[in-house]
Amino acid sequence: MSTMNLQIPRQAATLRLLVEDRLRTAIASGHFKPGQRLIERELCEQIGVGRTSVREALRQLEAEGLVITIPHRGPEVSSITYEEARQLYEVRALLEGFAGRGFAEHGSDEAIEELRLAVERFATAALGEDRAELVAAKTRFYAVLMNGAGNTFVKQSLTMLHNRITLLRVTSMTQTGRLANSVAEIREIFEAIKTRSGDRAEAACKRHIEMAAHVALAVLAKAEPGETHNGKA
Structure with a gap:
């Protein structure tokens, strides 16, 4: 241990x-x-x-x-099955796409600056080897994103999904090349929100979740029947 x-x-x-x-x-x-x-x-x-x-x-x-x-x-x-993970990512992509659009169209300038700082914190954490800091930085990014969207019910739903998807986060981000791609994807989310492009922000958020899902589900699919994996999106 x-x-x-x-x-x-x-x-x-x-x-x-x-x-x-x-x-x-x-x-x-x-x-x-x-x-x-x-x-x-x-x-x-x-x-x-x-x-x-x-x-x-x-x-x-x-x-x-x-x-x-x-x-x-x-x-x-808890463990998480392939089918549970697939469903979680599917719903999460829809809700985070909605949140990204809402942030771009209605978020305050102060919230956008907060998001920029959260993105930079995650990018810095990605260069190190402290998994706890990596998780904390990504959690902070999502918290700012959800707050900036300004929808209480979307935030509540996403918080529940994020808590459950925690079981997959480390696995997906420790796959070769995934961490660098994750940083690039959330930078794209930030740029879309900064330029107030709702369409682009929604698409960027969905793409980020879809890419994370692709990696995490591929790992779960390799597991033997009854076996589960742990990881991060």
Whole structure:
């Protein structure tokens, strides 16, 4: 197992939310893999918090689909099938295309600048080897994109899909050439939004998801029946 540091400050006011975020990031970065048991006692020791905080965080991650509780075994990281992934990417492409168009046509100049900074952060993270930072940077990009679209219900739907697709993110981005292409694709999204081109922004968002889906689904298709993979879009 890797030596990822999961410790968080004891003085944090929103302890449960921080534990949730730390566990979510650990799953997204591949520190905890699909099918791996999440033992409360070990998590308490790794994160440095009490069992109540860990239990509440696991309950929230289970609601998001990242964790599943197996009878007589306990919680473990969820797996995702080829067909589930295909459907998730299909819906996500539609919603993110809509979000990109909305951002281009209605987003504020301040939001566009925020998006530029998020793109640059991701591009910088792509040059390093810190998977947790890569996940955090891509998550930030999507958060700015969803906020800029200005549609609460699209944001809620995409947040749910992003939480579920977390199980695939590292795999797709660690495939040869995918990371560089991903950076180029989100730069294209930004340029389209910056120039206020709704059509171009929608097409760029859809293309980004379709390319990520192509890579992730190809990996899943190679798996033996019953086997699953972990990764990032």
